[in-house]
Amino acid sequence: MKITFLTVGKTEDAYLKEGIDKYVKRLKYYTKLELVDLPELKNTKALTEQQQKAKEAEMILKKISPLDHVILLDEKGMELTSKQFAAFIDKKSISSTSSLVFVVGGPYGFDPSVYDRANDKLSLSRMTFSHQMIRLFFTEQLYRAFTIIKGEPYHHE
Template identity: 85%
Template sequence: MKITFLTIGKTEDAYLRDGIDKYVKRLKHYTKLEMVDLSELKNTKALTEPQQKVKEAELLLKKISPLDHVILLDDKGMELTSRQFAAFLDKKSIGSTTSLVFIVGGPYGFDPSVYERANDKLSLSRMTFSHQMIRLLFVEQLYRAYTILKGEPYHHE
């Protein structure tokens, strides 16, 4: 199963990039992970929040195929423990899912068209994190999920 992590904008802080790179390298032993960073919109001061979300939706939806199982990282999504997230991934890999696409939206969230296309929503916490920080948290949890599935000692309870 291929996993794509689709985001808008680049990770600017070096310490976050270093952490993300660390887990992306580790994940190569478990799954195919593609990191796709779409360029942030330019000249957004002239756009309202809804207009900006529509433009971002156009960028995101172009990168998704009809066969992709799309999961939005969204504060209103399902809340899972690390073990439950591992079981979720396992269920998808055992089933007919060949491609999972996890998406982090722009600063104002997702346009309704992206919500309509999504198959699931996942919340990493009830707390609010920066869009850059959530990238590191997500890849770490993805790595943790795979180590749980393999019975490796990374995860402790």
């Protein structure tokens, strides 16, 4: 199963990049992971929030195929423990899902067209984090999920 982590904007802070790289390297042993950073919109001062979300939606939807199972990282999404997230990933793998696409939107969230395309929504916390931090948290949780699935000692109860 291929996993794509699709984000709007780049990770700029070196310490976050270093952490993300650490988990991406570790994930190579478990799954094919592709990181796709879409460019941030330029000259947004003249655009409303809705116009920005619509332009981001165009970029996001171009990167998603009809067969992809799309999960939005969204504050209103399902809240799972690490074990439940591992079970979710494992279930998708067993059910012959060939491609999971996890999506982090821009600063204002997602356009309705992206919500319409999504198969699931996942919340990493009830708290609000920067989009850059979410990238690190997600890659760590994805790594943790695979170690749980494989019964490896990374995760402690």
